[in-house]
Amino acid sequence: MDRKAVTVQDVARVAGVSTATVSRALSDPNKVSEDARTAVKNAISATGYRLNKAARNLRKQQAGAVLILVPNLGNPFFSQILQGISAVFSETEFSILVSDTSDPSERDLNLVDYFLDRRIDGLISLDGALSISELELFKHHSVDDRIVFACEWSPLVDFPSVRSNNAMGAKLAIQHLYDLGHRKIAHITGPEGNVLTRERREGMLQARQKLNLPTCAEWIIRGDFSLNSGFLAAQEIAGMDDRPTAVFCASDMVAIGLISGLKREGISVPNDISVVGFDDIEIAEFCDPPLTTIKQNRVGLGRAAAEQLLSQMGARVGKPDRILQLDVQIQTRESTAVLAPSPVD
Numbered sequence: 001m002d003r004k005a006v007t008v009q010d011v012a013r014v015a016g017v018s019t020a021t022v023s024r025a026l027s028d029p030n031k032v033s034e035d036a037r038t039a040v041k042n043a044i045s046a047t048g049y050r051l052n053k054a055a056r057n058l059r060k061q062q063a064g065a066v067l068i069l070v071p072n073l074g075n076p077f078f079s080q081i082l083q084g085i086s087a088v089f090s091e092t093e094f095s096i097l098v099s100d101t102s103d104p105s106e107r108d109l110n111l112v113d114y115f116l117d118r119r120i121d122g123l124i125s126l127d128g129a130l131s132i133s134e135l136e137l138f139k140h141h142s143v144d145d146r147i148v149f150a151c152e153w154s155p156l157v158d159f160p161s162v163r164s165n166n167a168m169g170a171k172l173a174i175q176h177l178y179d180l181g182h183r184k185i186a187h188i189t190g191p192e193g194n195v196l197t198r199e200r201r202e203g204m205l206q207a208r209q210k211l212n213l214p215t216c217a218e219w220i221i222r223g224d225f226s227l228n229s230g231f232l233a234a235q236e237i238a239g240m241d242d243r244p245t246a247v248f249c250a251s252d253m254v255a256i257g258l259i260s261g262l263k264r265e266g267i268s269v270p271n272d273i274s275v276v277g278f279d280d281i282e283i284a285e286f287c288d289p290p291l292t293t294i295k296q297n298r299v300g301l302g303r304a305a306a307e308q309l310l311s312q313m314g315a316r317v318g319k320p321d322r323i324l325q326l327d328v329q330i331q332t333r334e335s336t337a338v339l340a341p342s343p344v345d
Contacts, residue, residue: 084302
């Protein structure tokens with residue numbers, strides 16, 4: 001069949017359904033049966049039909065695209081979240097645009113203009129550090145109902161968000177180290193002002209209080225979620241007179257950097273110091289030693305955020321929780337071990 005001549009009527013005839021069913025299958029697949037969707041999909045493949053999305057979006061007065069804001073595309077943590085988002089939107093008419101907010105040229109963009117110029121229909125922000133002026137502009141122009149925070153969020157506004165139970169993850173980490181006999185537990189934080197830093201630090205402090213663990217100011221070390229901050233923290237720990245026997249890191253990247261730095265200092269993990277990370281990024285299982293960490297359902301975070309945004313935009317039936325918090329779990333590997341007894345003089 002001549003591809004240029006293929007019409008919706010041709011697709012309907014090959015699929016054995018009405019043109020209305022073809023239209024619904026293309027614009028709102030959840031409103032037709034799975035058999036009808038499959039028949040339409042096969043007919044499109046057989047006929048070579050190509051939907052003119054631009055014309056349809058113009059008729060529907062929509063852009064047919066959503067924007068994803070990522071704090072750092074170079075951080076492997078975000079890969080599975082983007083995978084989950086992509087998996088959901090691949091089944092819809094919406095395209096995905098991704099912006100790295102760590103790029104100075106991207107930070108200067110006026111995000112509300114994306115909505116006002118009809119370049120996007122919705123936004124998922126994995127960056128909780130959006131300015132209050134940007135957030136207020138969203139509210140002022142009444143587009144805040146088409147924005148969802150994922151993973152990170154802003155405590156300044158009440159926007160829909162999907163997040164992990166970060167405080168619980170920190171408590172699981174401290175409890176795990178406690179159960180292994182550790183009492184002198186240090187913590188390397190994330191960047192100051194970050195909502196995840198705050199949640200994980202508070203969970204850590206609550207667990208320490210509950211377990212009546214000793215406190216020491218120098219055992220709380222500032223980091224920034226990077227390999228380098230973990231590597232530098234190793235130098236601090238190596239120079240301590242009262243050295244901790246275990247360290248809970250606010251991210252896997254910090255933990256991996258810490259392990260590398262401790263090795264450089266001649267300190268063995270886990271024989272001398274046990275290390276726990278947070279996130280369970282792909283490399284965590286393959287570093288040396290394999291990293292014990294708090295596992296987030298990152299694909300689930302992405303999928304839930306995408307479903308939330310589609311509901312906000314009216315492209316999904318139902319109204320999910322405005323704040324959805326996903327469970328975490330501890331993934332034990334070889335970077336933690338039972339505390340060895342102190343040598344007897």
